[in-house]
Amino acid sequence: MNKRSGLETKKCILAASMDVFSRKGYTASSIREIAKAAKISIGTVYIYFKNKEELYQNLIENKKQELTEKIGYIFLEKKSAREALKDFIRIHLEYAVKHKEFILLHIREHGFSFGIEKKRAFFNQQIEIIEKIIKKGIDSGEFRKSDPGNTARIIMGTIRGIILTIALDNVNVRPKELSNFILCALLKDKQVKNNIP
């Protein structure tokens, strides 16, 4: 019966459950296993979280906020659309590399009964950010004309796919490579650095 502060134990549970959940998925993870990974007893988990679902939700919410904040801060002051898009892509990819576990969990349990609406909302919000960047680029003459909504959805899809590749297959894709590819498709003049290394 190690006496620790409540907060410490809670963090410990969250870390352990992130590990277990993302390896096995929600249903296949057991509270028993999470408790073991956190080196506490089963009962203790239930002191900090009402039940399995709440533990899971808590986990998701925590991580999502982290990313949302990062994205939010950086954009408004950017000068060119091109630079903004580059940053957007970089942040998402860096986050994915850093939080492979979470990404896996997030994708895997998308479509899971609870919390799906929130997930979709997050995704749509990201698309809107891209849309704004594209509009700005078209207005400033940097980008070719195109339907910003459609294009934004395709770009977000692309980012999602690359993140999936990173998380699932442990392949490293550098942000610059992806930026170059996408900018190739967007820029009026092909003044991108050639993406041959």
Next chain:
Amino acid sequence: MNKRSGLETKKCILAASMDVFSRKGYTASSIREIAKAAKISIGTVYIYFKNKEELYQNLIENKKQELTEKIGYIFLEKKSAREALKDFIRIHLEYAVKHKEFILLHIREHGFSFGIEKKRAFFNQQIEIIEKIIKKGIDSGEFRKSDPGNTARIIMGTIRGIILTIALDNVNVRPKELSNFILCALLKDKQVKNNIP
């Protein structure tokens, strides 16, 4: 207790399990539910499949073959790289629309203990096909110069992401839109039809 031929019953189980598995994922699906959906008894499932895992594997294998065959047939005789790529994208997207269920299942259980190697192999094989197309395009002067391996991985990632979007969020992305976007990034001269509707 409808008398059917063995094959019929087996197909019936496979169809039912596709339905249940893709709605709930592997772990959360129960043999009881699958049997009910197939309108047979639990015991009968075990006549045709050794256990739950084998049933699942069988399902995956079935569907994967379908796609592989479609992709395989069409390529070799294509003329331009541009057309080949368009077809490749179209076939994947059409397949995704038609088999949302399977896609979901596939992604969800990626990383699931068994069968992961096969999944990765399939994916890499698709990347190789794209790589060949890109090389051909560069050689023929259609495409800009780039590292074919990297670019192929990015394109496959993009396709994967769009498929994910289609399957998860029920959004419709037309193959032509995606082709245009990708070709924009690849073609030497921006001679793509503008992707504004």
Next chain:
Amino acid sequence: MNKRSGLETKKCILAASMDVFSRKGYTASSIREIAKAAKISIGTVYIYFKNKEELYQNLIENKKQELTEKIGYIFLEKKSAREALKDFIRIHLEYAVKHKEFILLHIREHGFSFGIEKKRAFFNQQIEIIEKIIKKGIDSGEFRKSDPGNTARIIMGTIRGIILTIALDNVNVRPKELSNFILCALLKDKQVKNNIP
């Protein structure tokens, strides 16, 4: 895995659960123990009963019907109120002796969240039967005048109390003794056989 008919197993579970429930009460009884007493596995219990509560309810319902039927049949054709009351008391007491277990269970879990309304209804129905008998007795001049409702409630209470005594303390009270006592209180002329043995 003894193969029996479903009905047999169900009866076996009901018998075992009657035993366990009435010894320990609802909450303190565990499905494990009931299964053990019935010499079957835990899972089997859940084939026949949706859950613990349903098993309990089923038990109660079964036994109550038995008694209700016995009481119902015998009354209408009776001649004197005195004989009717004697029979009523005898049937209740005989039933109590035979089903001590059930009586215990019934009383113990009275006030338990579920099923209370049904229990009260049964009880009130019994009171009404006594009331009718008393009215008949007063009309025919057998019984002294009194408020039939009040008296019926007291008599039913008395029966209940004696049954409780039988069930809880394993004391034998012969129906004739109780009848004599009650008739003493009801009859106009003290023409009861003296209740000294």
Next chain:
Amino acid sequence: MNKRSGLETKKCILAASMDVFSRKGYTASSIREIAKAAKISIGTVYIYFKNKEELYQNLIENKKQELTEKIGYIFLEKKSAREALKDFIRIHLEYAVKHKEFILLHIREHGFSFGIEKKRAFFNQQIEIIEKIIKKGIDSGEFRKSDPGNTARIIMGTIRGIILTIALDNVNVRPKELSNFILCALLKDKQVKNNIP
């Protein structure tokens, strides 16, 4: 963390546990809930009571003493058997109305593994008191001749049943009604006030 005297806290726990126990029964009541009702922490309960069982026993003992004392005081100096019996009935019924909770608890957990002997002893002691009253009544010529042991048991059973009715069904039975009924059965001459209101 209100500072109170130890005694105060103990009383508070007893009151809370009476409330909870009699609503839910022994097994279904949790220390957590009792602590909450007493507005103290779980640990504190264990300062005053060794464990759940001891808390329960303590409660029972407390209440039983109250009643025993009341019964004890009043009897010896009574004049007629008739008055004595009336008082006995009145005191029991008044006590029942006042302590429905306790009655419920007492009945419900009768047969519970521990404490049953004490309960039976109390009951038998009450029967003995009635027996003495009846003997006195027969000797003095007030009561008809009967077997005092049997009759006492029946009367005690009757009282118990009425108390049960009061506690379980929230029905009000006035002591006088019950006294009248019982005296009707006992008195030589039917010189009881007619129990029609």
Next chain:
DNA sequence: TATGAATGAGGGTTCATTCAT
């Protein structure tokens, strides 16, 4: 081939109890 009764390990969750603070 098809059934469905039977099994028991393992899931989520609760709860009496302990003890360092």
Next chain:
DNA sequence: CATGAATGAACCCTCATTCAT
């Protein structure tokens, strides 16, 4: 005295799997 974090056994229930019919 009082707290509340920690424990783990035991609860109800589900499920993959087996097998006599």
